[in-house]
Amino acid sequence: DAKTTQPTSMDCAEGRAANLPCNHSTISGNEYVYWYRQIHSQGPQYIIHGLKNNETNEMASLIITEDRKSSTLILPHATLRDTAVYYCIVRSTSGTYKYIFGTGTRLKVLA
Amino acid sequence: EAGVAQSPRYKIIEKRQSVAFWCNPISGHATLYWYQQILGQGPKLLIQFQNNGVVDDSQLPKDRFSAERLKGVDSTLKIQPAKLEDSAVYLCASSYRQAMNTEAFFGQGTRLTVV
Numbered sequence: 001d002a003k004t005t006q007p008t009s010m011d012c013a014e015g016r017a018a019n020l021p022c023n024h025s026t027i028s029g030n031e032y033v034y035w036y037r038q039i040h041s042q043g044p045q046y047i048i049h050g051l052k053n054n055e056t057n058e059m060a061s062l063i064i065t066e067d068r069k070s071s072t073l074i075l076p077h078a079t080l081r082d083t084a085v086y087y088c089i090v091r092s093t094s095g096t097y098k099y100i101f102g103t104g105t106r107l108k109v110l111a
Numbered sequence: 112e113a114g115v116a117q118s119p120r121y122k123i124i125e126k127r128q129s130v131a132f133w134c135n136p137i138s139g140h141a142t143l144y145w146y147q148q149i150l151g152q153g154p155k156l157l158i159q160f161q162n163n164g165v166v167d168d169s170q171l172p173k174d175r176f177s178a179e180r181l182k183g184v185d186s187t188l189k190i191q192p193a194k195l196e197d198s199a200v201y202l203c204a205s206s207y208r209q210a211m212n213t214e215a216f217f218g219q220g221t222r223l224t225v226v
Contacts, residue, residue, distance in 0.1 A: 030211065031211070032211050032212060036217075042219060043217030043218050043219050044202070044204075044217045046216060049214060051212075087153060096166045097209055097210060097211050098144070098156050098159055098167055099154075099204075099215060101146075101153030101154045103151075104153055
């Protein structure tokens with residue numbers, strides 16, 4: 001299973017873009033990168049996923065490097081409600097496509 | 112569309128007692144997951160169902176944990192007997208199918224405290 005490495009914590013000013021990096025150097029060609037976030041006392045919330053192309057939805061943008069060894073989740077205009085733990089996940093191709101969570105990045109949006 | 116429903120939200124039991132958690136996935140979702148999340152850690156997969164069959168239970172402590180998904184819809188996770196280290200949030204998630212390009216949706220979780 002491909003491993004991911006994320007910074008333990010980050011701060012971001014409210015209204016600014018939050019850029020959350022993730023390294024996944026052992027990713028294989030058909031494995032997707034998923035991002036989830038977990039706000040205190042809630043279940044993880046799906047944000048976005050991608051294979052090789054950059055992706056954008058109403059919540060965020062996902063930038064995947066050409067060699068696919070790293071990615072960045074971008075929250076374009078962070079608000080206080082974006083304070084959460086953000087998980088970068090590379091889904092297993094072992095046949096069950098399970099989600100393996102690491103410890104994530106604790107993002108704190110500052111007023 | 113209703114989300115993943117879990118109950119109870121909170122449970123406090125004494126060690127060596129038994130406890131059960133219930134999960135109702137999103138309608139039509141074939142894949143169901145149970146995760147355990149210990150405070151300060153990311154969720155850890157306990158068991159994964161595809162319809163009513165188990166596809167991965169490699170991390171499930173089978174001497175005390177059991178899970179079933181009757182008729183491929185609702186699921187229950189049971190712990191018997193509970194230990195102090197079982198104190199955690201138990202999360203249920205579901206996805207439409209077991210595929211790489213399909214996201215999973217999580218419930219609010221059940222917070223278990225074993226005293």
